[in-house]
Amino acid sequence: MTESRAPRPGIVGAGQLARMMVQAAIPLGLTPAVLATAPDESAALVAARSLIGPPTSLDALRSLAAVSDVVTFDHELVDAALLRRLEAEGHILRPSAAVMAVGQDKWFQRRELEQLGLPAPAFRPVPDLAAVEEFAATYGWPVVLKARRGGYDGRGVWVVHSPAGAAEVLVGARAAGTFMLAEEWIAIEREIAVLVARRPAGEAVTYPVVETVQRDGICHEVLAPAPIATGLADSARAFALHIAEALGVTGILAVEMFVTRAGTLVVNELAVRPHNSGHYSIEGCVTSQFENHLRAVLDWPLGASGLTAPAVVTANVLGAPQTGDLMSRLPDALALPGVHVHLYGKAARPGRKLGHVTVLGAVIAEARARAGRAAALLAGTGGAEGSEEAA
Numbered sequence: 001m002t003e004s005r006a007p008r009p010g011i012v013g014a015g016q017l018a019r020m021m022v023q024a025a026i027p028l029g030l031t032p033a034v035l036a037t038a039p040d041e042s043a044a045l046v047a048a049r050s051l052i053g054p055p056t057s058l059d060a061l062r063s064l065a066a067v068s069d070v071v072t073f074d075h076e077l078v079d080a081a082l083l084r085r086l087e088a089e090g091h092i093l094r095p096s097a098a099v100m101a102v103g104q105d106k107w108f109q110r111r112e113l114e115q116l117g118l119p120a121p122a123f124r125p126v127p128d129l130a131a132v133e134e135f136a137a138t139y140g141w142p143v144v145l146k147a148r149r150g151g152y153d154g155r156g157v158w159v160v161h162s163p164a165g166a167a168e169v170l171v172g173a174r175a176a177g178t179f180m181l182a183e184e185w186i187a188i189e190r191e192i193a194v195l196v197a198r199r200p201a202g203e204a205v206t207y208p209v210v211e212t213v214q215r216d217g218i219c220h221e222v223l224a225p226a227p228i229a230t231g232l233a234d235s236a237r238a239f240a241l242h243i244a245e246a247l248g249v250t251g252i253l254a255v256e257m258f259v260t261r262a263g264t265l266v267v268n269e270l271a272v273r274p275h276n277s278g279h280y281s282i283e284g285c286v287t288s289q290f291e292n293h294l295r296a297v298l299d300w301p302l303g304a305s306g307l308t309a310p311a312v313v314t315a316n317v318l319g320a321p322q323t324g325d326l327m328s329r330l331p332d333a334l335a336l337p338g339v340h341v342h343l344y345g346k347a348a349r350p351g352r353k354l355g356h357v358t359v360l361g362a363v364i365a366e367a368r369a370r371a372g373r374a375a376a377l378l379a380g381t382g383g384a385e386g387s388e389e390a391a
């Protein structure tokens with residue numbers, strides 16, 4: 001990188017995370033390139049430069065790296081061996097190929113957490129039903145079966161209550177060529193997440209702990225700050241920072257955790273990129289996760305992560321069968337005071353994340369009601385006075 005021109009970040013993937021990175025890049029004078037699989041992808045619609053090609057192709061990755069000073073990621077659906085090739089060819093990847101390999105594989109994540117001595121569910125790779133039954137003999141039913149790779153929004157996670165249930169999942173997995181992991185089922189009180197932004201030399205900023213409200217494996221709402229005891233929140237932040245340092249993450253690390261019904265913390269999942277649990281930070285923190293991701297991967301000073309209001313709530317706009325033309329309802333959502341709407345430019349499909357809405361307020365309940373109402377209005381699933389969802 002020279003000082004005479006703006007460094008060029010390149011982003012593998014062109015979903016909403018890349019789109020919001022592009023948005024954060026503008027005030028910094030940056031114009032990221034994205035590698036999209038199609039020209040109408042979320043970030044390809046807004047990036048100054050979109051290359052079209054599959055993220056699994058070495059040629060496509062090379063063409064992005066050729067126009068980038070640093071390569072970063074919108075998702076982890078890449079081949080880590082190809083990323084190592086790029087590094088060997090002299091390209092700078094942040095996070096590195098080694099970190100991406102962990103980020104894309106739940107088994108590797110579990111092993112790292114075990115080595116760090118952090119609390120996590122018991123686990124083992126399960127090649128067949130006998131292995132699941134053996135696991136259940138020790139940890140009991142239900143068992144959580146997870147695809148090691150490729151899962152998202154709960155696709156790739158099954159809670160099975162019997163050998164018959166497990167057998168059904170394993171048949172599907174085998175047909176798809178998916179390697180599976182068995183995990184101990186945790187009795188969850190609530191789900192939380194912590195973001196860390198980290199520069200190559202180690203400077204790091206930890207974000208406030210948020211609660212993620214999941215339904216059917218999909219995050220519906222994010223509440224900041226999480227309504228948990230200060231001591232627990234401090235431990236969660238310390239765990240996340242420890243993981244970021246131990247793995248050597250550059251950019252954003254998101255750590256999903258469970259608060260168990262016994263009041264303890266269990267680390268669930270890692271994502272080595274900006275994360276759905278951090279969209280609230282665009283308006284809700286001094287520096288958004290997207291800006292700090294760019295600053296971190298470019299090795300620039302990080303911005304403060306503090307909240308800009310006592311309560312910040314983000315509600316995801318999820319496609320429903322009746323969503324149809326979301327834009328036609330946008331004015332109704334904008335008519336609600338204090339509602340920050342983010343739409344991703346994606347076609348509506350049931351369960352698909354089409355956008356999100358953030359509301360800042362004095363208390364969580366009030367912000368949550370308004371954000372939920374706006375998101376439901378946009379999705380076409382409600383939003384009338386009576387359907388407000390109070391905290």
Ligand SMILES: Nc1ncnc2c1ncn2[C@@H]1O[C@H](COP(=O)(O)OP(=O)(O)OP(=O)(O)O)[C@@H](O)[C@H]1O
Nearest residue numbers: 121144151152153154155157183184185186217269
């Ligand atoms: N060991 C477990 N015990 C109980 N519930 C679990 C366990 N693991 C996962 N879950 C539930 O399943 C959800 C999805 O699991 P996980 O986050 O591992 O998968 P994912 O589909 O990759 O998620 P994401 O959309 O965050 O990428 C969790 O948010 C949690 O509600």
Ligand SMILES: [Mg+2]
Nearest residue numbers: 153256268269
């Ligand atoms: Mg998850």
